[in-house]
Amino acid sequence: MELSEKLVLALPKGRILEEVMPLVRKAGIEPEADFDDPKSRKLEFDTNIPNLSIIRVRAFDAATFVAFGAAHLGVVGNDVLQEFGYSDLYSPLDLDIGHCRLSLAMPVDEAEEDPKEWSHIRVATKYPNMTREYYAERGIQAECIKLNGAMELAPKLGLSRRIVDLVSTGGTLKANHLKEVEVLTHITSRLVVNRPAFKTRPQEVSYWIERFREATQDGTASK
Known part of the structure; x- marks a missing residue:
């Protein structure tokens, strides 16, 4: 050949x-x-x-x-x-x-909210298209703030209460006092x-x- x-x-x-x-x-x-x-x-x-x-x-x-x-x-x-x-x-x-997952996380003290009750959310994420599509299918409007890293700082500094990011062990979330609330998809x-x-x-x-x-x-x- x-x-x-x-x-x-x-x-x-x-x-x-x-x-x-x-x-x-x-x-x-x-x-x-x-x-x-x-x-x-x-x-x-x-x-x-x-x-x-x-x-x-x-x-x-x-x-x-x-x-x-x-x-x-x-x-x-x-x-x-x-x-x-x-x-x-x-x-x-x-x-x-x-192997990992794309998940939504929130501060631990707010993580008991029921996603089914949301109608509009603000999310910091590297994945705005996937996030908007996932929540649109559930009748939720997702306002996405595009970040390329340091997602875990967004809730702490008041940029957004919620983040969507890749999760493997969950150690980074735990270290930043965040809790995984919902899995959007497995990767x-x-x-x-x-x-x-x-x-x-x-x-x-x-x-x-x-x-x-x-x-x-x-x-x-x-x-």
């Missing part, structure tokens, strides 16, 4: 990167040494596959790189997929990693593919989908 331009795999920084790398390696991809060097400033890395490179970007940006064709494959949480709704992203595989990370790339390079892209599928099945079997 004649190969044209290099395929690019977009991986998210942070906790998900640690969880996904065993699958990447099981799929047969080994990045260059700089990838594991914390002092390296590189953002794109060669691999043992001559026509495949890896870029390491923020979780939200991984979806954008793949959706607009700058990367051909990527690893993205379904929170990001739902928030952006990119039409050119195809998600063929749940990698069964990055896992997915392998995503650029749809035009899937159409123009079906053999290459399908090959890597299957390699990741096998890696995921191996991981499930070993649990």
Whole structure:
């Protein structure tokens, strides 16, 4: 098979990167040494596959790189997929990693309120689209204040009594005297593919989908 331009795999920084790398390696991809060097400033890395490179970007940006064709494959949480709704992203595989949930939280001393009695709420969140849609389906108008981090400060400083954010263990909420009130959706990370790339390079892209599928099945079997 004649190969044209290099395929690019977009991986998210942070906790998900640690969880996904065993699958990447099981799929047969080994990045260059700089990838594991914390002092390296590189953002794109060669691999043992001559026509495949890896870029390491923020979780939200991984979806954008793949959706607009700058990367051909990527690893993205379904929170990001739902928030952006990119039409050119195809998600063929749940990698069964990055388990967490998108939840609404409030100060502990106010958390006994019944969400069924709400009609209008103000929410600080990184996920305004998902939050508005979730509460609109329940007849509640959600006024969303977009924040990219430090969500837990919003109730303390009077910006908003409620926040919607990703929750894993709940430790951060507890440390900031907040309580999880409602789960909007459960999150896992997915392998995503650029749809035009899937159409123009079906053999290459399908090959890597299957390699990741096998890696995921191996991981499930070993649990």
